[in-house]
Amino acid sequence: MAIPLVDLRIQYEELRDEVMTAFGEALDSMQLVLGPNVRALESEWASYCDAPHAIGVGNGTEALSLALKGLGIGPGDEVITVAFTFIASVECIYHVGATPVLVDIDPDTFCISPEKLAEAITPRTRAVIPVHLYGHPADMDRADAAIGDRDDIVVLEDAAQAHGARYKGARCGSLGDAAAFSFYLSKNLAGYGEGGMITAADDAVSDRIRKLRVHGSAERYCHDLIGYNSRLDELQAAVLRIKLRRLDEWNEARRQHAARYTEQLADVVQVPTAADWAEHVYHVYTIRSPQRDAIADALEAADIGHAVHYRIPVHLQAAVSELGMGPGSLPETERASEEVLSLPMYPELTGDQIDEVCAAVRGAL
């Protein structure tokens, strides 16, 4: 592909020696399960996010499920989130046996609409999952205001796309009762395989999640809870520690790339914007246009990577047909699904490549 959507190779080549040394050290130590790298990464990630606790787990999907379970969510509870997201934001609700309530987005941020959230709260609501989509934080204060004085409702951030993003100066991961991160290959902070992390505000919740990730045990072969096997791999943790040192620099590069795209595209498509209270980390750079498919065809012809995040919103997926939410039930979500298109975005993208992508987009229009 002339310009891929994401290129992982360039970064790997830059870090190759450091990564190989860290792999060698981890393998030589043979402490390969919840060893020194996982412990160190947990403490470094907690401090990076300014969160009291961080717990490494198997992937972002399990981070969401274990966090919900650790927060005490289960059968009979309603959990409110969006349908304009990756399905994991909703799968986790099913995994703990709770009931999903899917609401519409705010079209400016692509994140949960505080008004729709307020309307969806019932006496059975026990949790809200704001998704910081595309790397832009959800409006957490307005979500809190919608929840009001309901102390029985917890907030779990889905921060799988928002490593390092800030809301009113505070890092995503420190804004709710807990947050779930993914370290999947293409994320802003990514390992070379699967990985995830939960940040948590409360000591007891953190202790419960720590047990849940290893079969409900704090002490080997003593099981206080029915848990899972969801451990962050020591080799992934070793890579993630190396990459964490570069995360801010890489996020800054993404912001600069976004600015260069925006300069050239703002007059022909709707470009992504950051609210004045947000520090966006552009996990993806996603434009909006009623001519989305024509633009995608032009990029395809020019051998330029592109993707639609997300073409079928969760409420219209066969997997959740039991919710009975047909087309028309979430108008802003459905409109966004028809119009969004993500362009190539990764820290090592060059100015010339961005200009080439912009020329192809403009040519299509």
Ligand SMILES: Cc1ncc(COP(=O)(O)O)c(C=O)c1O
């Ligand atoms: C918004 C969102 N939530 C959750 C996840 C799940 O993360 P993982 O793929 O690590 O399970 C993803 C990953 O793609 C995501 O984008």
